[in-house]
Amino acid sequence: xxxxxxxxxxxxxxxxDNSIINCAxxxxxxxYFIWYKQESGKGPQFIIDIRSNMDKRQGQRVTVLLNKxxxxxxxxxxxxxxxxxxxxxxxxxxxxxTFGEGTQLTVNP
Amino acid sequence: xxxxxQTPKFRILKIGQSMTLQCTQDMNHNYMYWYRQDPGMGLKxxxxxxxxxxxDKGEVPNGYNVSRSTTEDFPLRLELAAPSQTSVYFCxxxxxxxxxxxxxxxxxxxx
Numbered sequence: 001x002x003x004x005x006x007x008x009x010x011x012x013x014x015x016x017d018n019s020i021i022n023c024a025x026x027x028x029x030x031x032y033f034i035w036y037k038q039e040s041g042k043g044p045q046f047i048i049d050i051r052s053n054m055d056k057r058q059g060q061r062v063t064v065l066l067n068k069x070x071x072x073x074x075x076x077x078x079x080x081x082x083x084x085x086x087x088x089x090x091x092x093x094x095x096x097x098t099f100g101e102g103t104q105l106t107v108n109p
Numbered sequence: 110x111x112x113x114x115q116t117p118k119f120r121i122l123k124i125g126q127s128m129t130l131q132c133t134q135d136m137n138h139n140y141m142y143w144y145r146q147d148p149g150m151g152l153k154x155x156x157x158x159x160x161x162x163x164x165d166k167g168e169v170p171n172g173y174n175v176s177r178s179t180t181e182d183f184p185l186r187l188e189l190a191a192p193s194q195t196s197v198y199f200c201x202x203x204x205x206x207x208x209x210x211x212x213x214x215x216x217x218x219x220x
Contacts, residue, residue, distance in 0.1 A: 031206075032206050034208060034209070036209075042213075043199055043211040043212065043213050043214050044152070044199070044209075044211050045211075046208040046209070046210075049207070049208055051206070089151055089152065091152075091209075094206060095140060095157070095159050095205070096154070096157055096165070096167070097142065097154070097203070097209060098154055098167075098168065099144075099151050099152040099154075100151055101150060101151040102150075102151045
């Protein structure tokens with residue numbers, strides 16, 4: 001069946017470093033991918049998305065990379081700040097979006 | 110726009126009781142979703158809808174029902190509440206092939 005998973009359940013970085021959060025997906029028919037951030041006790045917040053006809057998309061301090069050959073998605077956060085500490089989820093699909101289990105990012109001052 | 114509105118925010122049910130979680134959106138989005146999130150876990154898709162009158166099962170539909178009589182509303186029904194349904198429930202809406210807009214969630218405890 002379909003699955004969206006993450007390579008690492010937790011990630012700890014120093015403030016100012018770059019963070020990379022990885023995600024593997026299994027449905028090669030997925031044409032839309034998305035990243036969300038969820039702070040404790042809150043709902044998910046949209047970060048960035050990418051369609052299957054693209055390999056890379058940049059936002060403010062964030063970049064999403066899509067490798068369709070190995071079905072891999074990554075989120076890069078530049079100059080990580082304490083406010084970036086949260087759980088990050090990747091999602092895949094189109095009309096039926098499913099999400100992975102999430103990676104807990106901790107930013108150490 | 111109010112976005113996606115979920116009610117109630119909190120609810121405690123006894124085993125076997127029923128209830129409806131309300132979700133409404135004012136963005137005229139065709140797609141709507143219900144997810145549940147257990148503590149420390151990810152979002153699991155319960156049901157989704159691609160338009161009024163159309164609903165489909167997600168990953169964990171057992172114990173739930175939905176309806177989509179209008180574009181705006183997508184209520185989630187629990188008929189016989191069980192402790193395993195204790196979770197936080199998120200409703201979301203989506204324009205086609207774009208980001209999901211989430212509600213603030215309903216925290217449900219079944220005791």
